[in-house]
Amino acid sequence: MPRIKSYLLGFSLLVASPSVAQQVAVIKFPELQKRLASPTDTTYVVNFWATWCGPCVKELPNFEQVRTTYANKKVKVLLVSLDYASQLDKKVKPFVKQRGLKSEVVVLNESDPNSWLEKVDPKWSGSLPFTLIVNNKTKKRATFEKELSKAELTAALQNFL
Template sequence: GAPLCAVAVSAGDRGFRGGPRPRLAGEVRGRGKQGFVVNVWASWCAPCRRELPMFQNLATNYEPRGIGVWFVSVDDAPDKPTALQILKESGIAPPTFWAAGDLEPFKRALNPRWPGMIPATFLFDASGKLRYFWGGPVYEEEIVPIVEGFLAGEPIDGEADFTLSPGKVLR
């Protein structure tokens, strides 16, 4: 996968971390982690909100084992207070991030094949290389085996894309 590189992440105000255009990869390096799970979500996305407690549970279980779990909101600026309230109510601990501005560079940086649907979840190694991508809602029983395999040193490299198929034209 593509390395995690320049990502437009901003708004250090009121709980979200970042600056005008920091490199999320810079956040990844130097933290003594083997890898990171990055969950992209929004306050208006019901499947995203349903996943938050599961991801918080993953963070609790995997942070001590070397896997960071980060949350990146793609909410528009007026919805930031709502997003922060949802994170607070879900018991989500920092760091949390907010993707600001043009989301195209953000999407390309996370996964060039990602069209931008949310929720979306990414597993990166410590160097910022994408190791696995879940394009849609994910359940604990789907993500845990991948993370466990990654921690065990298995060559994890793949994706589970849950976008709708175009279907058939019936004649």
């Protein structure tokens, strides 16, 4: 009888507290481009990163902090992974879950960066991390081809609010 009780207790805990896994979509550049060109008054903070990029991983908590701090403002954080789409289930999803990322994460499924890099920013060399902050209604735009500290990211975003 004790075995049945412990089984039922374990089962009820499992059912009572379902973990919601972060969804990670795989998208093509035209879909990203369409979102970035949206004529809303929302400020988008778009970080291009990869699981294998040390500086990228180091700055991710700063973007999560921005997401939390500006949750009641028209600010949207989008984390664009440049990992291979084939690594979605093996690397990206486990990484997102392990790090507890709550910002929207997408994997950009493009094989030729030269076909889209310039469309994001003509000056972007392709190195990571790369951050784009954009508000289409105010026509403000800022880019950073480096790791951003929390203070740098917050100061940059303040120019948009």
